[in-house]
Amino acid sequence: xxxxxxxxxxxxxxxxxxxxxxxxxxxxxxxxxxxxxxxxxxxxxxxxxxxxxxxxxxxxxxxxxxxxxxxxxxxxxxxxxxxxxxxxxxxxxxxxxxxxxxxxxxxxxxxxxxxxxxxxxxxxxxxxxxxxxxxxxxxxxxxxxxxxxxxxxxxxxxxxxxxxxxxxxxxxxxxxxxxxxxxxxxxxxxxxxxxxxxxxxxxxxxxxxxxxxxxxxxxxxxxxxxxxxxxxxxxxxxxxxxxxxxxxxxxxxxxxxxxxxxxxxxxxxxxxxxxxxxxxxxxxxxxxxxxxxxxxxxxxxxxxxxxxxxxxxxxxxxxxxxxxxxxxxxxxxxxxxxxxxxxxxxxxxxxxxxxxxxxxxxxxxxxxxxxxxxxxxxxxxxxxxxxxxxxxxxxxxxxxxxxxxxxxxxxxxxxxxxxxxxxxxxxxxxxxxxxxxxxxxxxxxxxxxxxxxxxxxxxxxxxxxxxxxxxxxxxxxxxxxxxxxxxxxxxxxxxxxxxxxxxxxxxxxxxxxxxxxxxxxxxxxxxxxxxxxxxxxxxxxxxxxxxxxxxxxxxxxxxxxxxxxxxxxxxxxxxxxxxxxxxxxxxxxxxxxxxxxxxxxxxxxxxxxxxxxxxxxxxxxxxxxxxxxxxxxxxxxxxxxxxxxxxxxxxxxxxxxxxxxxxxxxxxxxxxxxxxxxxx
DNA sequence: TTACCTCGAGCTCA
DNA sequence: CTCGAGGTAA
Numbered sequence: 001x002x003x004x005x006x007x008x009x010x011x012x013x014x015x016x017x018x019x020x021x022x023x024x025x026x027x028x029x030x031x032x033x034x035x036x037x038x039x040x041x042x043x044x045x046x047x048x049x050x051x052x053x054x055x056x057x058x059x060x061x062x063x064x065x066x067x068x069x070x071x072x073x074x075x076x077x078x079x080x081x082x083x084x085x086x087x088x089x090x091x092x093x094x095x096x097x098x099x100x101x102x103x104x105x106x107x108x109x110x111x112x113x114x115x116x117x118x119x120x121x122x123x124x125x126x127x128x129x130x131x132x133x134x135x136x137x138x139x140x141x142x143x144x145x146x147x148x149x150x151x152x153x154x155x156x157x158x159x160x161x162x163x164x165x166x167x168x169x170x171x172x173x174x175x176x177x178x179x180x181x182x183x184x185x186x187x188x189x190x191x192x193x194x195x196x197x198x199x200x201x202x203x204x205x206x207x208x209x210x211x212x213x214x215x216x217x218x219x220x221x222x223x224x225x226x227x228x229x230x231x232x233x234x235x236x237x238x239x240x241x242x243x244x245x246x247x248x249x250x251x252x253x254x255x256x257x258x259x260x261x262x263x264x265x266x267x268x269x270x271x272x273x274x275x276x277x278x279x280x281x282x283x284x285x286x287x288x289x290x291x292x293x294x295x296x297x298x299x300x301x302x303x304x305x306x307x308x309x310x311x312x313x314x315x316x317x318x319x320x321x322x323x324x325x326x327x328x329x330x331x332x333x334x335x336x337x338x339x340x341x342x343x344x345x346x347x348x349x350x351x352x353x354x355x356x357x358x359x360x361x362x363x364x365x366x367x368x369x370x371x372x373x374x375x376x377x378x379x380x381x382x383x384x385x386x387x388x389x390x391x392x393x394x395x396x397x398x399x400x401x402x403x404x405x406x407x408x409x410x411x412x413x414x415x416x417x418x419x420x421x422x423x424x425x426x427x428x429x430x431x432x433x434x435x436x437x438x439x440x441x442x443x444x445x446x447x448x449x450x451x452x453x454x455x456x457x458x459x460x461x462x463x464x465x466x467x468x469x470x471x472x473x474x475x476x477x478x479x480x481x482x483x484x485x486x487x488x489x490x491x492x493x494x495x496x497x498x499x500x501x502x503x504x505x506x507x508x509x510x511x512x513x514x515x516x517x518x519x520x521x522x523x524x525x526x527x528x529x530x531x532x533x534x535x536x537x538x539x540x541x542x543x544x545x546x547x548x549x550x551x552x553x554x555x556x557x558x559x560x561x562x563x564x565x566x567x568x569x570x571x572x573x574x575x576x577x578x579x580x581x582x583x584x585x586x587x588x589x590x591x592x593x594x595x596x597x598x599x600x601x602x603x604x605x606x607x608x609x610x611x612x613x614x615x616x617x618x619x620x621x622x623x624x625x626x627x628x629x630x631x632x633x634x635x636x637x638x639x640x641x642x643x644x645x646x647x648x649x650x651x652x653x654x655x656x657x658x659x660x661x662x663x664x665x666x667x668x669x670x671x672x673x674x675x676x677x678x679x680x
Numbered sequence: 681t682t683a684c685c686t687c688g689a690g691c692t693c694a
Numbered sequence: 695c696t697c698g699a700g701g702t703a704a
Contacts, residue, residue, distance in 0.1 A: 077685090124703070140702080148702085201683065208703060209684045358683045389704060390681055461699050493690060493697070501688085643697085
């Protein structure tokens with residue numbers, strides 16, 4: 001198809017409009033100083049749209065008009081991050097901050113360290129991939145390794161450039177935060193209210209909601225902002241890699257990527273504290289919500305030397321503002337019964353809006369905790385939503401205490417089934433002794449059985465489980481496989497179609513794996529990992545069912561507590577009966593040969609590693625020992641066969657001396673691997 | 681723990 | 695239109 005030639009004047013005008021629109025976006029989102037009103041912006045935008053409509057050749061993909069393209073997706077594809085998106089360690093107190101600075105200085109052997117500092121945005125972490133300067137992929141953080149592809153939605157974020165200026169690195173993965181400016185949030189809620197739609201609770205949730213839209217046009221209308229704070233995988237190409245965090249941010253900024261203008265570089269602990277205070281004072285006047293500040297050791301060379309601890313860098317710290325605390329009233333203290341029968345007191349609270357959400361309940365953990373805080377019904381308490389998201393009762397306001405409000409006592413009988421409540425000596429948790437007689441425990445056990453990581457019965461959620469148990473249709477997991485569509489269809493909100501779906505899901509779940517099955521049984525202390533270990537070790541269910549203490553302890557990572565728990569479960573005839581019924585009900589899996597018991601040189605031996613070995617790292621040494629059938633324990637006891645000591649050994653070496661446990665160095669350990677046991 | 685979005689399906693009323 | 699279930703995020 002022939003395209004209409006574009007007159008030079010028109011092309012110039014389009015180019016001008018494009019630069020202007022981009023500049024306005026930049027002023028609005030990055031410099032927080034809009035130069036034109038929304039209406040003026042719209043006029044320019046529509047003019048450009050009109051030009052592009054008349055001359056389609058002008059409509060290049062990086063034009064601001066092309067941000068909303070394509071149609072609604074049906075789901076988000078998974079994206080594996082080129083470099084994992086790690087989380088940061090948190091600090092709430094000055095002491096924790098001091099400890100951070102001290103650790104950094106010690107590790108670097110420096111008197112004072114420069115830190116790049118910036119606000120900690122309260123939004124959603126995303127990764128943007130630019131290839132040859134073009135925005136090609138945007139993803140959510142997900143679990144840090146795999147996120148969701150939200151490219152179409154991120155294209156609508158005007159603060160995110162579609163194209164970087166010339167001279168950008170050939171591959172640049174930008175890390176940053178998507179958020180909603182306070183003023184855009186207020187405007188959004190105003191329109192929502194005018195339209196009679198639901199209001200959003202806070203900017204963060206509004207941003208999260210916008211990003212999860214399948215239809216990018218909705219995302220576009222929600223006006224998201226973006227700030228970058230780092231990079232992931234990068235191919236610098238001809239660009240000279242920056243040597244500091246500060247230089248990196250300068251570079252990003254030069255590439256027209258938004259960077260917080262409040263960033264700075266400070267020196268020593270005093271500098272960190274000063275910045276924390278300064279930002280804290282400015283907090284309310286900032287255009288976006290923040291929940292603290294972030295400190296990063298400025299020099300990349302230093303960062304590399306500091307390295308990582310498990311999933312977080314040792315060179316960075318998020319210093320959070322104190323959690324918001326508000327008073328509210330305790331309406332009641334309920335007692336919940338968990339899957340294992342654990343009784344948990346839960347405070348029902350008069351709803352309070354704290355830390356961005358409405359809190360109506362907070363766990364009080366256990367009886368001792370309630371006593372320690374002395375929470376009573378009717379009290380006014382201080383509630384806080386801590387950094388870990390879970391609401392907590394901080395303390396009681398003593399003056400609020402009603403006269404003769406009784407102290408909380410855990411009921412002697414289970415509130416669900418009336419069975420006796422027992423609390424073993426040395427344990428904080430009280431439990432209902434009713435076992436599976438207790439409907440609450442039955443429901444929880446069933447829910448666990450059906451859950452995604454266990455038997456994965458789709459559609460069997462808590463409401464349905466409630467109904468099934470209350471109606472007496474299901475007593476044990478085995479009964480699930482005796483259900484038919486007819487029985488189900490008699491329940492609320494369960495017409496023919498739903499019933500058929502649930503029956504189909506139940507049928508599908510019959511084909512499973514041994515490891516899922518073991519996990520689904522809900523044996524105490526047997527989680528997913530242990531279930532997998534057991535399945536692998538024994539290979540068949542019968543082998544597990546007939547295992548004795550001796551056989552169980554040989555399983556990797558299975559200790560005495562686990563052994564007792566498993567034996568207790570298996571000793572219960574009822575449990576064996578349910579297992580038999582499940583198999584009779586058609587639950588099946590492929591069994592495998594039991595794992596060859598490792599008949600290595602070290603089988604039956606327990607090692608404890610202490611200090612730094614000359615060549616092997618702790619993990620290497622552990623792997624080496626396990627490879628040969630040995631076990632590695634954390635502390636020395638009289639059951640320890642050998643202690644492997646390196647440089648700077650800890651107290652474990654002294655303990656070995658006391659107990660007369662033989663001590664090896666790395667060389668002797670290697671010799672044992674090569675030649676067998678050392679004769680002593 | 682709370683909030684958000686999406687989907688399928690049931691419920692309700694015209 | 696409303697509900698339950700499932701998923702994600704902090």
